[in-house]
Amino acid sequence: MSITAETAKEHAKDPAVLCCRAEAGITIGVENLEDPTIFDDLVDSGLLNLDGVLTIEQILGATLTKTCDSLTPLTPDVVAGIKEVEQEMAVEEPEETEAEQKEEVASSQSIVTTAGGVLKIHIGKGKDIDIEIPTGITAGAAGVQMPAMQPASVVPVAAAPAAEEKPEKVIRSLTRKHFKITEVKRGPETKIEGTVLYIREGIEEEAAASQELVNSLKIDIITPEQYHTYSETIMDVQPIAAKEGEDEIGSGTTRVLDGVVVMVTGTDANGVQIGEFGSSEGILDENIMWGRPGAPEKGEIFIKTEVVIKEGTNMERPGPLAAHTATDVITQEIRLALKKLDDTLVIDTETFEQVRRPGKKKVVIVKEIMGQGAMHDNLILPVEPVGVLGAKPNVDLGNVPVMVSPLEVLDGCIHALTCIGPASKEMSRHYWREPLVLETLYDKELDLCGVIFVGSPQINSEKFYVSKRVGMMCEALDVDGAFVTTEGFGNNHIDFASHIEQIGMRGISVVGMSFCAVQGALVVGNKYMTNMVDNNKSESGIENEVLACNTLCHEDAIRALYMLKADMAGEEIKKPEKKWNPNVKENNVELISNVTGKPVELVANEQSLPMSQKRKEKYD
């Protein structure tokens, strides 16, 4: 199939191959050329050999000297009048320091190149992922040569001729008071004494009775010594936190218990797991990726509920919701005890400020959350952090985008019903410690205006309905850049792609983040999906059934941040590698660390967990 002039321009440096039979003597035009995007497969299967082939920009307008069949690569022996094209690499004379860096970089992997003073970073992982960071920056139109020895200065995102620096504006702040818990016991009433939390005996019956669908509820207190025990599938991990006085989510003061989390698990009355498929239940310490934003930390005590709901309701909307609501009866009683605590017990105070930075590049975070129904749902904006009361299920809101402040996210405005699969689902605690929100909020070069939550409905027409609203919202916000994140893989990648398209077509820089790797490869794509960050951490790029293993971490947030900055600075993005290659991420992380001077610490993956030898052989 021939290509258009526009495609030819995009692929000017790609191989020129005839799309159909052409007679000797013709002037080669775009209509004679094949689309270069299909060449990889043809080369792989041995149908095409691109050795010595000329590029599209070299042969456009040249004359064919020999009649050739379709799919003939155009080499100098069949073309007359080849255009000389300047070799970009040789245009500028890089200063010595750059040359040194170039060598160093090139020796690590061929993915990284420095050309004409531009350090190109390529993060191709199944789909297009690239970063480019000017090393010896030439500051905009002024043409001021900066010392080349400063690769540490990453793209100054603020417009070059920044007339006057506008002051930062603190919109609101949120204080977190931490209270330490070292022991959880049962007792006659729910209270906190010193660092001991007592949970009232018999609260289980009340919690179960509060929900018609709940047959029974059991509380297990799991201390670190009991980590190596069997558990039903973990449905959610939640922080225990309460607002002070009349404060609302996202501002004022929040009290939180350290060292203890609530864990929701459950089955239906016939013992079938709630909202789960397959065998992800099992021994706790083999199935939890410790320290992920959404997962427990090693050493924490789990207040684990095991909710039994009416048989057959495990896959219907009211079932998982009832299990969460019943568990929240217990959490709510702990919250009330937490509210009564004396301030002298506070061990640490954290303050988050929502800062607007007028004049800096304005960005928004779009977080796609599941909304297909049943366990694919999220409760938005409860009265208490990660509570149930007052919250609206995302599905009932029609999955339309909802704008929240970054502080509302960090204050538990999402109560996640978290579906499959365990490795990529974002638990309620994930939002409480959301790395992308934190990194962007604290980045002094960016002005984070808000976080948009948008549900992922089941039917395609509804997916496009909500993504068009996302596009319109971003347009109205006048943002320069946007992050789009999603959890897990499946049909949610259709709206994920659509969100990126709707934002990208409005001329806004956009970076997508998802678990993809091998198993979660994107099902659809479009021309705006050039900047992608993969959240995969598993060794073999799969859903490895380890809780929260492949969720968004700080290292992913940092990569996305630099990618968006590079794109907003107008850097060209290179094509991805054809297949998922974990080295790309490592190289990029290393390059970012080199450029920023700050090491990016990578989190451990499932290989750090105890695991039977057999599983290791089979799985990873």
Add this chain to the structure above:
Amino acid sequence: MKYGDKIIRMEGVIVEVHDGCVGIDLKGRLGYLKVPMRMLITDYPVKVGQEVAWNMSFVEQMGPEINEKYMSNLMTYQKRQEKMRANNRDDEEVTQ
């Protein structure tokens, strides 16, 4: 996998619709598949009786070994299920 690239088109009929998943009978009595909603791409509201199609290859054994971890999980799970079913039956009898 030895035959991983032998992809065939399979068709099936939706026989169960839940809020969180669908059950699909493979045409030709070739089996039954239950998938979560998010693994199903739909242009219309999902209804029992609708036909679906997908590509798949044959399922191959990866080796003769038994994975003890999965085995033990399965046994525990089945034992629990049996116990809970029995309890559930008893409860029903009591309420009747």
